[in-house]
Amino acid sequence: MTSIKFRKHIEEVIAITDKEFDYVFSFFIKKRLKKHQFLIQKGSPVNYEYWILKGLLKTYTIDENGKEYVLQFGMENYWTSDYLAFQNESLATLLIDCIEDSEFLCIGRDDKETICYEVPAMANFFRIKATKGGTSHQQRILSLLTETTEQRYNNLVAKLPHLMQRVPKKLIAQYLGVSRETLSRLNS
Amino acid sequence: MTSIKFRKHIEEVIAITDKEFDYVFSFFIKKRLKKHQFLIQKGSPVNYEYWILKGLLKTYTIDENGKEYVLQFGMENYWTSDYLAFQNESLATLLIDCIEDSEFLCIGRDDKETICYEVPAMANFFRIKATKGGTSHQQRILSLLTETTEQRYNNLVAKLPHLMQRVPKKLIAQYLGVSRETLSRLNS
DNA sequence: GTTTTTATGTGATATAGATCACATTTTACT
DNA sequence: AGTAAAATGTGATCTATATCACATAAAAAC
Incomplete structure (x- = not known):
């Protein structure tokens, strides 16, 4: 319930x-x-x-x-x-x-x-809750500043593994801040 | 006091x-x-x-x-x-x-x-306070995702104009997520 | 179930920005 | 004041990623 x-x-x-x-x-x-x-x-x-x-x-x-x-x-x-x-x-x-x-x-x-x-x-x-939300946004900012696209992708997979099966890669790319072509080429 | x-x-x-x-x-x-x-x-x-x-x-x-x-x-x-x-x-x-x-x-x-x-x-x-901090982090994430380096720089100047006089450009670059050389070349 | 839409992969360029290198100016330290 | 350190500008590359283009596969809609 x-x-x-x-x-x-x-x-x-x-x-x-x-x-x-x-x-x-x-x-x-x-x-x-x-x-x-x-x-x-x-x-x-x-x-x-x-x-x-x-x-x-x-x-x-x-x-x-x-x-x-x-x-x-x-x-x-x-x-x-x-x-x-x-x-x-x-x-x-x-x-x-x-x-x-x-x-x-x-x-x-x-x-x-x-x-x-x-x-x-x-x-x-x-x-x-708001404080925790804030720290997770901080982590995201640091991730955008310090990590390569590949690291950000791997971290996202590690954090939300099931998400990959639920959304198109295009949206993952839009979240990571890269083009879908670049994301597609990461795995190869 | x-x-x-x-x-x-x-x-x-x-x-x-x-x-x-x-x-x-x-x-x-x-x-x-x-x-x-x-x-x-x-x-x-x-x-x-x-x-x-x-x-x-x-x-x-x-x-x-x-x-x-x-x-x-x-x-x-x-x-x-x-x-x-x-x-x-x-x-x-x-x-x-x-x-x-x-x-x-x-x-x-x-x-x-x-x-x-x-x-x-x-x-x-x-x-x-935590909620407001969270929204300002959100704005920063969006800025990193959507804006060019030049736009981010201009927005920072608009938001904290006095900051530019108080810190070396190197730190501004480290905040914006670009090299100090690239930041230096923006103004020219 | 057939058609239309969306997702995905991949080649060929173009480009913003990183990196390296060095000169000059400005600021900090004693 | 004089020396050392930090900041800044700018040229010459190099590189990751964007963009454009197209083909195929998968999913959604009717």
Whole structure:
């Protein structure tokens, strides 16, 4: 059941009482999208943050020439949104779309603040999650600065081995920051 | 005075009472370092997070060939640490050293947790700060993926114009992920 | 099940940027 | 002030990767 799974996810980070959990959980609503549908589109307001129950997503941008760049892949147990737009109440600069049929728990911006101020444990939950997210972004920056394309590819395979079977190589290339031709030539 | 400045910094994000602030502030200790001294060294334990009162720092790594890569510059009002090591209680993989004489407020790992659980407003403070830090790392990743060296340079100048006068171009190049020769040739 | 779309591999160039090398200027050190 | 060290600019290569082009294979759509 969804609430059990979600509670387990939270309790991996902080302690929470039944009462607190029920209160927190009441603010989340479930959402389903099919493959190719958009969770967030460039230029739209971003009023929700999403916890991914199942599925696979890509968060990306498109430049003036139509070239796409993958910021991140989202999958089960990951949180996602266009956080810049979500926080600043501005319009999305990113797109998030479903690579597979997906399910989410959604929390509105104001409801998230309510939860964090009413249930201090949840402020700590999101604090710790945000800090971990930050360090993983740091690792990605360092990887882009210091590693060769081949090293980045090998590290990605090591980190998310199953991802390779679930997405086209083109998207892996867009994540690594190389052309699909160069990625194709790595393995040979 | 230090505590006034620090309180102002906190109150830009959340509300805090006198009593809470005094309690929180009591956990911080002041530290001073001179130019060229290290705040954090690769291979050492990282038990503190630092708020920069004044000065200028670079956070960087060195690869096997001795090549250096700047993850970020730290300056007044910024928070810094090797967060990966700080959180996991592991050894530093990064180096942080002072480009100018600097002053910090230091908070220990356990004391930070204490503050966050005793003063919920501080959990929200660090949550919001961590989230903002995360989005700025995201922007950096996107910049590395999508922009040319020249665009990245121009954006950095626009974002931190005074930085150019305070650090050698070599460090700017190490931050942008290009050789100093290439950076030098941009302006011509 | 047939057609259309998408993914993938691979050759032939073009190019941004790395690397090496050295000269000059600027800054730091005692 | 005088010397040593660091920063900076610039030429001459070299190289990884982008780009363009096309063929084949695989997957999706009707």
